[in-house]
Amino acid sequence: MSEMTITDTSTSGSSSVKRVPASLRVLPFLVALASPLILDNISWNPFAGWKILVGFILLIVVGKFAWSTAERDPDNPRLALKLWHRPDQRALTAMTCMGLVAIPFILGTDFDPPMDFPWASWFRIVNYIVLFALGAGAFNLLAGYTGQLSMAHAAFLMIGTMVGAHVGLIWGQSFWLCLPIAAVAGAALGALFGIPALRLRGLYLMLATIGVHFIVLLGWKEYLVHYFGFGGVRFNAPNLPSWLHWVPGINPEDGEFLINTQFRWFWLNLTITTICLLFLVNVIRSREGRAFAAVRDRDISATLLGINVARSKLVAFALSSAMVSVSGCLLSYYNRARSEDSFNLEQVLDYGIIIVVGGFMGIQGAIFGSVFFFALPMYFEWMREELPFISDIDFFSRYAGEVDLAIRGILVVVVLVWRPDGLAGLWQAAKNRLLRQFQNSQAGAAQ
């Protein structure tokens, strides 16, 4: 068994052992998760915007708290295997948790910044970012991490949608049953459609999976016409099971709690995406994940290492497809309506843009990429409408969609030419530089 050696940048200079009880280690994360909820329920102060300020102070305090409760033990190699054990990782994770939980409260308030930032439409964008991060993360596991370029991504979105429609609407079962069934169906069909990968590689595999895409597309159209007619399918809002009604903040109306607003969808999407992405991160850190990376680097040499390449490829296909069909099912329920031409090959390319611009390897890239993909057009729209000088130019408002498309295409090319490891690589480089400066300043202060 090989132990990964991680250079512990934060403890350089001091080799002291620091032990923190588990309860104290968890505490900053609990504070991070709870503080936006508490902040939202305090409303005695009439001054608008004070919560944002308090929130920022809290964010820094939480980060510092998480930093200071990190464990340090140079002699314990097991510690290095833990997810988020270094001080900087802990601080960033706690701050990210707090930020994520705060998003819907910030968007839900009537916070009104200057120049009319479009908060209401941002809520939809945030939900799409969360959902696409799930699909892109799964795509990245297959295409980036295992190196199996598959264009059958939209096919599995369709399969998830078909399972959701059939189980939820035709059989009349609950939405919560659709997700596991979609995952199982996706895994089974993913292993089936992964069989070409045993024979083909690179470009050839990519083209064969285009074939899979069009075959599934035909199946989807036939299914839709047969069961739902030409108008397409309309999903109903999921109903939260009644044994969860005790949770504070959930106020059932007429005995049921429908997930039908952006605010409620956000929590559902965030929960499922977080669980799935954490699962993927842990898969990547396991033996299976290292086998994936070996298959990507050179599958012939991977066999020499004793890796069962065929098994690795099929497992990667099954895992990725299961996640993708879950995300397809969720996306369809979130979208409410799906019709014959809801799925096309361009969606696969969109996911490809997301993972390559975000960073080809690792789950982080998927998240950065989906923020890039969705937030940027919104930002441009705001600039077009509100910023002086730019809003005066008639051309931009006349060809709004085309200008967005062109800018996105140019940005994709610029990112790829300028920084091949994507936005995640940019972020890592910036973080490392900041950390180094911070350590230098601390070392200077200590002397």
Next chain:
Amino acid sequence: MEILASTFFDFGINVQLVVGGLALGAIYAVVALGFVLVEKSTAVLNLAVGEFLMLGSYFGVAFFMERQTNFFVGTIVITAVMALFGLVIHYGIMRPMVGQGFFAIVLATIGIATVIRAVVQMRFGPLEKGNLTALPTGTIEVAGTNIRWVDIIVLLVVAASVAGFLAFYSLTRTGLHMRAVASNIEAAAGVGIDPDRAYALTWAMAIGIAGLGGVMLGHFTPSVNPALAAIGLRAFPAAAIGGFTSVGGSIIGGLIVGVIEQLAGGHLGTKWREPVAFGILFLVLIFKPTGLFGQKDLERV
């Protein structure tokens, strides 16, 4: 889906479908040719091939519909402009990206495709234009069936230009350089061939050919619209049948795909066209990945 025996075996209908399929297949062949040329010599998977084709069609709209240019002058000018565009792509984007991963370069071509689509919609608007009419319309009666003049002319023009290209590629000294660079870049550079120049020329020719195909496509389809770019995907089954490394094979592959697709569309219904074309792609890749004319790559671990 029901197959009617009366139309399935009707000679006239089948001849019509085959001739239409050959003309469509000629366009696929042109797309596949540009695709294989770039893929073989520069190892870049050009997914923007459909967009270049669409750009060619819209240039056709600009020249033939808006300015009433002479057909031959217009076609030559369009091909030249598209070839220049290919040079810009090589020197501006592809050369700085040498050495990057396969998928990153593929994504760069998708970026180019996005920009082309956006610019075309800015200039021409999202509405569809009628088809180009610089060629004679009407039909001719051959052996009891009506065959469109457009089909015949498209076939002839494509055949002439492809023959010209193949002659250039296999007979001239520059074509020899291009083939040398495509087969082994280091060895070619070692004997004094400039690979950069050969790459630039390859891009120029590939995009120029796509532009020519676009002009033909504009005459062939009922309307010129941004969705024409989807036809670029048909380059893949065509190239797969020919084997990805064979320039001549891609032309035959294109004709085969065109005919099969037209027959499937005529007998089974139009929604079967795409699944049949890409089902062929899938089966060819599974059972014979080298296609009809491809070579098998040997790999060293």
